[in-house]
Amino acid sequence: MINIVTDQNDNESRDEVHGAGEAFRQRIATVDAQGQRKWVYPKKPAGRYHRARAWVAAFLVVLFFSAPWIKINGHPLLLVNILDRRFSILGVPFWPQDAIYFVIAFISLVVFLLLFTVIWGRLWCGWACPQTIFMEMVFRKIEYLFEGGPSKQRRLKSKPWDFDKLWRKGGKWLTFFVVAFAVANTFMAYFVGTDGFLERISGSPGDHMGAFIGVLSFTGLFYFIFAWFREQACTLLCPYARLQGVLLDNDSVAVTYDFNRGEERMPANKAKKTQLSGDCVDCFSCVKVCPTGIDIRNGIQLECINCTACMDACDTVMDKYNRPRGLIRYASYNMVKNGTRFRFTPRVIGYLVIFAILISVFVTMLVLRSDVETTILRTPGQLFQEVDDGATIQNLYNLKVVNKTYEPMPLHLKLVEPASGKIQIVGTDLRIDAEGILEQAFFVTLPRDILDPLKTPIRIEISNDDGVLETVKTNFMGPAAP
């Protein structure tokens, strides 16, 4: 179990304040002393944070299902066609040759996540993670729809099978399956494109057995995760969640219980009789609503996905008792304990600098990215030919050009160094299809008297009608010096 408070004194002082000790850190909240899973029946969340999250989730879910169908200039918003090695991001085509862009983008994303997490904790988990969105905003809602709130769910589970239980459970499982099937199909659309998707779903499964098995497998996987595995995906599987223990520090902002204000916690009727009471009325509303089954009053814990449900629940209680909202709120441990404000720590500044450098490199690379990827290699097995009675020397080259755009284009080759030579294409003029690959041979001829012994460096310019696309360096072979 993680403990993000690195200072032993802080731990001790927190224990004093909570009176809770650290026993809760010895076990995951959803596992009992015998190692059996404790099924979580969270109360329906409600409140301003939940409403805001519901809007964000609705937008993201609609975006997820519609993105494969959204086209920019006729090209997919997002396409990850690994099998055909075709990729499109925001309508811009990318090729396997662009792997370096993905590497830089991936490293930038990791650094951004580190930076974001150090500052804002698990904000991503609560507001944007697909697991949380589908679990809490889609599948959980379906469950409430069919089975009602937590007490009704418990009753339904323990009662014998009758018609009521059958249609409620059956309806829920069927709806889960339909949603999981829709998610799996949408993933397929991301991988094969909408044309490939329509082709596969309109044909018989036997004609597209791979796609059929893939969709069914993913449907089963999503069904398993959202119907049964649930919060364990965050607690046990998610690598990002596992990293929290080393990323968060006492200045990271997260869903936090204000123990200074809340303690001594006690029921309201008891609080009336003492001066020692804090604002927490020990009603357990924050615990009952938690989808990971934890008590946030124990401090930041591995299981907390920052879903804000406890913030809403506690605000409702505070309203009821005419106390200020925010007993559980977005705050860092230091903000609660010492009343400090957010500050840029050296670690945050370090991540910011690294991130700024990476983004600058990435943007520069994107701006300088050529529309074509050119490879020029001397034809294997060929050395050189003497022509014009040995006054000039000829080398044969193989040209390979990848067109990274959606437009066909004519290509021109020009020998820019040494300028006294010439290029002769073998065959017709060069023309490359949209997203096509062109392979062609060509000769370079140079006067013998300008050659270096054995190897002369040359530069060839590749252009289309709009201008120069790339300049490629290679070597020209000639006879050894006499």
Ligand code: SF4
């Ligand atoms: S909801 Fe608020 S008042 Fe109730 S137990 Fe939780 S922190 Fe205390």
Ligand code: SF4
């Ligand atoms: S502790 Fe609060 S924010 Fe964290 S998972 Fe539970 S309800 Fe969500």
